[in-house]
Amino acid sequence: MKKKFVMLLVFTALQGLIHNIGHPVTPSLVMGLEIPDYMFGVFFATMSLGLMIASPIFGAWGDKHKKNRLIFYGLLFYSIGQAGFGISGNMYWMVFFRLVSGLGVSGIVTLFVSYVIEISEKENRAKNLALFAATLTLFASIGYKLGGFLNNSPYFINLLHTDVYANIFIIQAVLNTVFAFFILIALKEDKKEVTLGRRVNLFNALKNMKKLDFSFILFLIAVMFISMGATNLSKYIDVYFIKLSYTSDQLGNFVMVTGFVSIFSSLILVPIFVKIKKELSVMIFIQIASGLIVLFVFRQSRFLLFMYTVYNVYVLIRAIYVPFEQNFISEYAEEGTMGTIMGIRQSFVSVGMIIGMVLGGFLYDLKPLLVFDASAAMFFIACVLFVVVYQRFKNKEQNEAAE
Numbered sequence: 001m002k003k004k005f006v007m008l009l010v011f012t013a014l015q016g017l018i019h020n021i022g023h024p025v026t027p028s029l030v031m032g033l034e035i036p037d038y039m040f041g042v043f044f045a046t047m048s049l050g051l052m053i054a055s056p057i058f059g060a061w062g063d064k065h066k067k068n069r070l071i072f073y074g075l076l077f078y079s080i081g082q083a084g085f086g087i088s089g090n091m092y093w094m095v096f097f098r099l100v101s102g103l104g105v106s107g108i109v110t111l112f113v114s115y116v117i118e119i120s121e122k123e124n125r126a127k128n129l130a131l132f133a134a135t136l137t138l139f140a141s142i143g144y145k146l147g148g149f150l151n152n153s154p155y156f157i158n159l160l161h162t163d164v165y166a167n168i169f170i171i172q173a174v175l176n177t178v179f180a181f182f183i184l185i186a187l188k189e190d191k192k193e194v195t196l197g198r199r200v201n202l203f204n205a206l207k208n209m210k211k212l213d214f215s216f217i218l219f220l221i222a223v224m225f226i227s228m229g230a231t232n233l234s235k236y237i238d239v240y241f242i243k244l245s246y247t248s249d250q251l252g253n254f255v256m257v258t259g260f261v262s263i264f265s266s267l268i269l270v271p272i273f274v275k276i277k278k279e280l281s282v283m284i285f286i287q288i289a290s291g292l293i294v295l296f297v298f299r300q301s302r303f304l305l306f307m308y309t310v311y312n313v314y315v316l317i318r319a320i321y322v323p324f325e326q327n328f329i330s331e332y333a334e335e336g337t338m339g340t341i342m343g344i345r346q347s348f349v350s351v352g353m354i355i356g357m358v359l360g361g362f363l364y365d366l367k368p369l370l371v372f373d374a375s376a377a378m379f380f381i382a383c384v385l386f387v388v389v390y391q392r393f394k395n396k397e398q399n400e401a402a403e
Contacts, residue, residue, distance in 0.1 A: 019176070020141075022169050024151070024248040037239070040239060043095065050101065052102075055109065058339070059339040059342055067111045068187035069184065071184075072180050078100075078101050079180070086169025116128055117342070138262060140259060148249040220344075222382040228375075233375050236371045262315055265317070265320060283328075288383050292376075297311045329341065
């Protein structure tokens with residue numbers, strides 16, 4: 001199990017690195033084509049739509065078939081989508097290729113998480129999920145740094161013309177295709193017994209989930225609101241950096257620092273918080289703190305200073321929240337349905353990404369600060385829903401004890 005997990009972390013590191021090379025130059029690409037600012041949100045929302053549609057499908061297929069092949073096909077689609085987005089030069093075609101990217105990347109996003117849970121002992125699950133998430137975040141931040149570096153490096157500009165934004169996406173697509181073949185060859189799984197059964201869709205999977213009740217639906221809705229807030233933050237910070245006249249290289253440096261903060265949190269803080277064994281209480285606290293931090297940071301005149309200091313407290317506690325949430329959801333999965341339930345989770349996350357980015361795009365056009373205020377509001381709404389879920393579980397336990 002340990003060998004499998006280490007290998008998965010290697011795959012995850014490569015995923016984070018390769019899949020984020022294009023992000024620091026995306027705002028500049030969009031602005032350079034004189035595409036309206038709100039389309040930045042539409043592009044990301046369209047990719048999230050692809051994730052929402054395909055995640056339950058990949059999840060259900062992953063419970064029955066070999067994950068390496070499914071991830072391989074998905075990654076090839078992602079390569080096509082990223083290359084097309086970078087070179088098309090037309091915002092309507094860019095929307096289409098963003099959808100292709102979302103459909104493709106949903107395979108690895110869904111199946112890697114389910115694989116971590118499947119190979120982890122229950123007592124180590126939260127720690128492994130934290131390490132998985134931290135590895136992804138760290139190498140995603142290094143990917144940001146690499147993308148910004150390629151775009152500004154005189155050596156690579158002369159060698160590969162990386163000052164042309166489209167070429168960054170072509171490089172990403174080539175690297176991702178090589179990565180796809182590596183996954184196909186190197187990801188090993190135990191043989192599965194394939195059983196024929198009713199076709200799985202989102203609603204059938206929801207009906208069949210273990211212990212499903214209204215409390216769990218409320219929890220997933222809270223996850224959706226958190227996704228809205230977190231997505232707006234991560235994506236509109238990119239745009240905001242460029243708007244404030246920082247370079248893509250400076251953006252890459254900042255995101256790389258957040259990656260190191262995240263992995264520190266996962267390695268040091270998560271094992272401490274796991275001992276508390278009160279997942280909902282921890283998640284409630286995190287949402288309150290996240291909302292307050294966001295309201296404070298984006299009102300400061302010394303923006304970069306507070307981003308590197310106070311905002312990184314948000315990054316710190318965000319790294320604690322993710323494995324707690326995924327572990328909480330995994331407890332509702334029956335044997336052999338982990339991919340399905342993680343696909344359902346990803347669909348709720350993706351709905352939040354869609355709504356958040358479309359709303360964020362229009363809010364950003366009105367006033368950039370409104371985007372970040374809206375993110376804080378999403379965290380507070382999620383907090384209220386978590387409190388309701390917590391109280392419902394507490395009442396249920398009391399009723400069961402009384403019986």
